Amino acid sequence: MEILVCARRVPDTSENEIEMNSAGNDIERDDLVYSVNEPDNYAVEEALEIVERTGGIVTVVTVGGDDDEEILRREMAMGAKHGVLLSDDAFEGSDGRGIASILAAFVKKGHYDLILTGVQAEDGAAQVGGMLAALLDYPFASLVNAIEVQQGKLRISREIEGGNKEINEIDLPCVLSIQTGINEPRYVGMRGIRQVASVPIPTFDGPYLGVNGDKTGPAAAKVKRVDYFVPPMGKGAEMLVGSTAEIAEKLIGLLKAKGGLN
Amino acid sequence: MPRIFAYIVHKGGVADDSAAELAAAARRIDAAQSPTAVVTGWGADCDAVCESLRASFGEVWKIAIEALAYPNAELVRQALKNVLPAGCIVLVPHSHFGTDLSPGLSIKMNAAYVPDVVDIEGVTGAALRLVRQEFGGQVSAHVRCDISSGAVVTVRPGAFKPVASSAASGTVVDKSAAVSALTARRRYLETIAAETGDVDITKYPVLVSIGRGIGEPENVAIAQDLADALGAAVSCSRPVVDAKWMEKSRQVGSSGQTVKPKVYLACGISGSFQHLAGIKGNPFLVAINKNPNAPIFRVADVGITADILEFLPELTAKIRER
Numbered sequence: 001m002e003i004l005v006c007a008r009r010v011p012d013t014s015e016n017e018i019e020m021n022s023a024g025n026d027i028e029r030d031d032l033v034y035s036v037n038e039p040d041n042y043a044v045e046e047a048l049e050i051v052e053r054t055g056g057i058v059t060v061v062t063v064g065g066d067d068d069e070e071i072l073r074r075e076m077a078m079g080a081k082h083g084v085l086l087s088d089d090a091f092e093g094s095d096g097r098g099i100a101s102i103l104a105a106f107v108k109k110g111h112y113d114l115i116l117t118g119v120q121a122e123d124g125a126a127q128v129g130g131m132l133a134a135l136l137d138y139p140f141a142s143l144v145n146a147i148e149v150q151q152g153k154l155r156i157s158r159e160i161e162g163g164n165k166e167i168n169e170i171d172l173p174c175v176l177s178i179q180t181g182i183n184e185p186r187y188v189g190m191r192g193i194r195q196v197a198s199v200p201i202p203t204f205d206g207p208y209l210g211v212n213g214d215k216t217g218p219a220a221a222k223v224k225r226v227d228y229f230v231p232p233m234g235k236g237a238e239m240l241v242g243s244t245a246e247i248a249e250k251l252i253g254l255l256k257a258k259g260g261l262n
Numbered sequence: 263m264p265r266i267f268a269y270i271v272h273k274g275g276v277a278d279d280s281a282a283e284l285a286a287a288a289r290r291i292d293a294a295q296s297p298t299a300v301v302t303g304w305g306a307d308c309d310a311v312c313e314s315l316r317a318s319f320g321e322v323w324k325i326a327i328e329a330l331a332y333p334n335a336e337l338v339r340q341a342l343k344n345v346l347p348a349g350c351i352v353l354v355p356h357s358h359f360g361t362d363l364s365p366g367l368s369i370k371m372n373a374a375y376v377p378d379v380v381d382i383e384g385v386t387g388a389a390l391r392l393v394r395q396e397f398g399g400q401v402s403a404h405v406r407c408d409i410s411s412g413a414v415v416t417v418r419p420g421a422f423k424p425v426a427s428s429a430a431s432g433t434v435v436d437k438s439a440a441v442s443a444l445t446a447r448r449r450y451l452e453t454i455a456a457e458t459g460d461v462d463i464t465k466y467p468v469l470v471s472i473g474r475g476i477g478e479p480e481n482v483a484i485a486q487d488l489a490d491a492l493g494a495a496v497s498c499s500r501p502v503v504d505a506k507w508m509e510k511s512r513q514v515g516s517s518g519q520t521v522k523p524k525v526y527l528a529c530g531i532s533g534s535f536q537h538l539a540g541i542k543g544n545p546f547l548v549a550i551n552k553n554p555n556a557p558i559f560r561v562a563d564v565g566i567t568a569d570i571l572e573f574l575p576e577l578t579a580k581i582r583e584r
Binding site for chain 2: 011013014017018019020027096097100122123124125126127128129130131133134135139140141142143155157158159160161162163164165166167168169170171174177180181184222223224225226227228229230231233234236237238239240244245247248249251252254255258259260261262
């Protein structure tokens with residue numbers, strides 16, 4: 001099976017506290033640590049495990065610039081055979097639909113049986129996979145937490161409310177968004193990264209892909225983020241302050257009052 | 263102003279709570295318009311839902327087709343594409359179903375897509391102004407959406423308070439005949455109920471709940487010590503289960519358990535809306551997090567800025583000293 005995984009480089013929220021800049025219209029981007037969008041690691045791991053069971057090749061693709069090569073190399077160090085960068089100045093400022101259009105054009109250049117994305121990125125939109133499937137006219141399933149390969153189709157489980165699982169059959173080729181926790185993504189060490197450090201990353205632009213400016217960039221974007229802001233705290237929590245011992249005493253008093261401690 | 267439709271999620275003949283929330287969200291887009299409900303389904307359940315919605319929607323569009331008896335998003339999307347007029351605004355709850363249906367629906371309808379909206383500020387010309395959250399709720403964003411060719415908007419559950427409607431006494435319009443043959447390239451087979459674990463966290467009045475901040479699987483014992491001292495159980499948020507440090511049955515949230523304790527200690531939990539959706543009954547909520555900007559502090563009753571790995575053992579020791 002030929003599997004394509006769509007990945008993305010994002011600010012790493014486990015490494016940074018996201019704060020507003022001094023102008024109050026954007027997040028503070030100085031000193032942000034970037035890494036691969038964590039859910040995408042689960043998608044790559046799932047692709048690798050499928051290929052280990054049934055044979056095939058895993059390719060990882062991203063839309064971005066030179067800085068984004070690092071996440072392709074990271075996923076190649078996990079075991080992806082190829083990394084591909086889709087890059088063009090005209091792609092900058094695209095909305096979700098623009099990104100999905102670029103990816104769809106790339107998919108049409110190849111012959112993938114299965115396309116995976118992570119469940120969502122830092123913007124919580126969870127949109128590109130479903131859009132990509134619709135543009136390609138492939139079937140789609142979101143929140144997938146188990147995959148079994150069958151003849152010409154997959155048996156998949158979707159995570160629905162209350163931890164219940166919805167079991168479906170889906171025809172290939174298809175697009176799936178992969179839920180975190182589906183597997184345990186393998187560890188990537190510095191040695192693995194070094195081994196793929198000099199592997200060339202093919203880069204494709206808009207003209208090669210046949211993506212026109214009417215689909216990408218800010219002019220085509222129907223949805224635009226105007227600014228970031230932090231809403232007023234409202235009531236908010238009563239913050240306990242003092243030494244650790246003092247805070248613990250205060251909390252014990254509150255827990256007693258609220259029935260948490262006899 | 264485009265016509266506004268609300269897609270109604272329902273089960274067992276009863277509309278989901280999101281129906282009234284979507285009606286409220288629709289009025290934030292256009293207060294002058296009575297939104298139209300769209301119901302897909304089959305049989306008596308579908309009829310009962312349509313009937314119940316007449317009180318709060320001006321019109322109820324019924325799409326009753328046997329293949330839609332189970333809400334398979336792949337089929338619902340085709341049906342909506344057949345029935346809904348071009349250029350309309352479609353509201354869908356941002357749930358496991360909404361995220362399955364809606365991105366593709368926006369493409370098929372050639373409409374803009376705005377997911378997981380928490381507030382709506384209004385319409386200026388062809389621009390719908392909305393509010394979303396990013397980075398797990400750490401920051402919000404103003405978003406402008408060009409609605410000149412319509413829009414699909416998913417609405418965060420609980421973000422819009424239902425408003426008392428002036429008894430719309432709407433009419434039910436059967437649109438089933440407008441749907442052409444549905445192709446099922448994804449077929450629903452069955453639903454498997456969540457596994458039950460060793461500890462039933464829904465039975466405990468006090469929960470010590472841990473998140474990513476617990477750091478290492480060995481540190482779960484720190485939370486268990488506190489829970490033992492309090493007579494509580496240890497529950498957790500999604501990252502702890504993803505990392506396989508606790509069983510799925512311990513997870514609180516929309517994709518885990520719904521709990522109603524008296525006291526909930528959120529330890530190293532940032533407070534995503536999916537996690538908060540699993541905490542009901544308005545417990546006394548204590549948040550302990552080393553990130554002073556963690557969204558959990560917005561909803562907690564009491565907050566402590568601290569590293570749980572240092573604070574929890576101290577708290578446990580103080581409780582044991584008593």
